[in-house]
Amino acid sequence: MSRTDHASAVAAVKAMENSLLTHSDTEQLIAAKTDSEFRSVLSAKNADGQDLEAVWEMLRSYAPDNREMQILLYRNDFHDLKAVLKALISNRDPSVYFIKPSNVELEQLSTAFREKSAEGLPQHLKKTAEEAYELLTRTMDGQLSDTLIDTAALSQMQEDAARFGGQFIQRYAQLTAACADIKTAYRCCLMKKPGQFLQAAICGSRGLPKEDIIDAVLGGQESFFSYLETTDYAELASLLKKSAAAFEKRCDDLLIELADEARLQTFGIEPLEAYYIAKEAEIKNIRIIKVCRECGSDKEIITERMRKLYV
Amino acid sequence: MNNLGIVLAVAGAVLAALLAGIGSAKGVGLVGEAAAGVVSVDPSKFSKVLILELLPGTQGLYGLLTAILLLSRVGIIGGTAAELTAAQGWMFFAASLPMAIVGLISGIVQGRTAAAGVGITAKKPDHNGKGIIMAAMVETYAILALLISILLIYNIAI
Numbered sequence: 001m002s003r004t005d006h007a008s009a010v011a012a013v014k015a016m017e018n019s020l021l022t023h024s025d026t027e028q029l030i031a032a033k034t035d036s037e038f039r040s041v042l043s044a045k046n047a048d049g050q051d052l053e054a055v056w057e058m059l060r061s062y063a064p065d066n067r068e069m070q071i072l073l074y075r076n077d078f079h080d081l082k083a084v085l086k087a088l089i090s091n092r093d094p095s096v097y098f099i100k101p102s103n104v105e106l107e108q109l110s111t112a113f114r115e116k117s118a119e120g121l122p123q124h125l126k127k128t129a130e131e132a133y134e135l136l137t138r139t140m141d142g143q144l145s146d147t148l149i150d151t152a153a154l155s156q157m158q159e160d161a162a163r164f165g166g167q168f169i170q171r172y173a174q175l176t177a178a179c180a181d182i183k184t185a186y187r188c189c190l191m192k193k194p195g196q197f198l199q200a201a202i203c204g205s206r207g208l209p210k211e212d213i214i215d216a217v218l219g220g221q222e223s224f225f226s227y228l229e230t231t232d233y234a235e236l237a238s239l240l241k242k243s244a245a246a247f248e249k250r251c252d253d254l255l256i257e258l259a260d261e262a263r264l265q266t267f268g269i270e271p272l273e274a275y276y277i278a279k280e281a282e283i284k285n286i287r288i289i290k291v292c293r294e295c296g297s298d299k300e301i302i303t304e305r306m307r308k309l310y311v
Numbered sequence: 312m313n314n315l316g317i318v319l320a321v322a323g324a325v326l327a328a329l330l331a332g333i334g335s336a337k338g339v340g341l342v343g344e345a346a347a348g349v350v351s352v353d354p355s356k357f358s359k360v361l362i363l364e365l366l367p368g369t370q371g372l373y374g375l376l377t378a379i380l381l382l383s384r385v386g387i388i389g390g391t392a393a394e395l396t397a398a399q400g401w402m403f404f405a406a407s408l409p410m411a412i413v414g415l416i417s418g419i420v421q422g423r424t425a426a427a428g429v430g431i432t433a434k435k436p437d438h439n440g441k442g443i444i445m446a447a448m449v450e451t452y453a454i455l456a457l458l459i460s461i462l463l464i465y466n467i468a469i
Contacts, residue, residue, distance in 0.1 A: 004341055007426050011348035014433035015356070062348075266345075266427040 003267055009062030010271045017263070017275065019046055021282050023309060029289050030302050038293070047286065055279045056101035059272050066269055068165040071157055071173065072276055074124065076102045078153030081125055082146055084109040085132055089140075124160060128152040147201045154180055154203035168262045168270040172277075175258060177205040178233060179251035185217045186240055189224050193217075207232050245305065253308040256281050281307045316395025320385045323407030324378040327460065330411040331374025331453075334418020338367025341422040345429040352433075359432045359439045363425040366446045370418035373457040377410040381464050393469050406463035413456035421449035 021029075025045055032038035042048040056073070063069055076099050083097030088110065098106045103122055112118050113133060118126040128149055136145040154177040161173035184201050193201070195218055202217075204210025208231055216227035228237035240247040259274035285307050292302040346360035379388065381403060386393040395403070428442020 004423060004426070007341055007344040008348035008351075011345035011426070011429050011433050012352050013348075014430045015349045015352035017434060266423070266430055 005267055006063060006269055006272065007267055009059075010265070010267060012062065013059075013271050013275045014263075017278075020278060021045055021047060021285070021309065026285065026289075026306060026309065029286070030299050030306075032293075038289075042286070047282070050279075050283065052276075052280060052283055053101045055276060059276055063269055063272060067160075068169050068269055069273055069276075070103050071160055071165060071169055072273055073101055073103050074153055074157045074160075075176070076100070077104050077122070077125060078128070078149050078156075080104060080106070080109060081129055081132065082149045085113055085129075085136060085145065085149075086142060088113050089136060124156050128156070144200070147197075150180070150184075151201060151203045154205075158203075158205060166268070166270065168258070169273060171258055172255065172273070174205045174207065175251075175254055177203050178208045179236070179254070181205065181208055181210075181213055182228065182233060182236055182240065183244075183247070185213050185224060189217050189221050249305060249307060252281060252284065256308040278309075281309070285309075313394075315397045316400030317385060317387075317392050319397070319400030320381060320395060320403035321387065323404035323411075324381040324387075326404075326411040327381070327407040327414070328374045328378040331377070331414025331418065332371045334415035335368050335371030335374075336418075338370070338418040338420075338422025338425070339364060341419075342367060342425040342429060345426040349429055349433040356432055356436060359436060360429050362439075362443055363428045363432065363446060366425050366443070366450065367418050367421040369450060370414040370421070370453050373453055374410055374414045377407055377457065377460045377464070380461060381407055384464050384467075385469070395469065399467060399469060402467045403464065406460055406467060408460075409456040409463075410453075410460040413452055417449050417453040417456075421446055421453075424449055 025041060028041045029038060032041060039048055059069065060066075080098050080102050081104070083099075084094040084106065086092075087094035087097055094110060095106055098109075104125060108120050109129075112121050112129055116133070118129040121129055131152075132145045132149050135148055136142070139145075154173075157173040158170075158177055161170040165173075181202050181204065185198070188198055188201060195214060198214045198217055202210050202213050204213065212227065216224045219227075225237050225241060228234060228240075236247060236250055239250050255277055259277040262270035262274040263278075265271050288305050288307075289302055292305065342360075342364040346357075346364050349360055350357050382388045385395060385403060425442070425446040428439075428446050431442040432439045
């Protein structure tokens, strides 16, 4: 008999999906003439002032010990590691740069760097924290330490997803790594970065091996795009040629498409993970609309930038 | 060994009530979990999800019915237990198996289907009926098993 776990959580999440923003809500937000009109559309959907941390806490209350779900926050964890390390080294307040939700507390990170011991950190951060601290204090090269942490985040995501995650989270980790690698590789291409830097900056993933990307980048822009066209990410390559914004949008949309498959499940942790990804995209959409409205952007431009919706 | 026949008949009755009851308990429990999740977000959907939760409960009733009919047929209910041969005992035992086994499996499977139906109710309450129909399809096989068990129980010559 196959799995029946998280039946209650999945049903609750399905009920909550009704309050996610729909296409018509998004159109109303874009068309809102005044700020109060904008806010009233959000209030009608209880989406006014929502934050991802509350969503995460709610999901975590349904599956408190689920390690697989924690992988969704690895990017935040490693960002926080990077931010706290640099803030402490430069005598700044780390709380300004700390983002939530995260699997690690600000105090845990601060203590670890102050006491020069990664013992109190979650397992997935320990090794990288030690390496990044050593590298930054030795070289004082912020870019080098950022590169190390960013690459470690992607490979740790993939490693842990393969170790204790299901198919959905594995595909999520691979897609996230592939999108990040393509972006980094393209920048390296433009800046003609050497192979040594690429070795540190590129993570690699299934379908987009590290050595292949590096070889392609070292051959120049044309060789890089030609290589991408032979992979599953040919569509991303053509978008990247057009604009970075279109590329970013498609990467986010691919994640939503992935989540869309997971939400059809009746049991398991996947619908919860999918809901978190959807909520993340929704908050991003609201932020894009807000910023575009403040900048006085055209409705067409805002619509073009909207991420795919989950409902 | 004179009592083997009646012992086997009683064992059959126990099995029908026991396994079908376990199937129902598991099924109802699973739908209950899913239903509680929906009600925790939207209490107004309680009555709709309750129908779905009740569906896998029928196997337990069919198991109970099979057990009562079998016990009645062999005279345990009523006071005078019939003197059954071992062959007759085995036949009564076999007669209870369709309801026992199908009751167990269909109870659990119907629970899964009904839990999926709870998902439909959560997202699209107006389509609640579709979830009920899908779960009710599983019921067919429990009814068929009940039918064959009853036919056997009443047609075994004592």
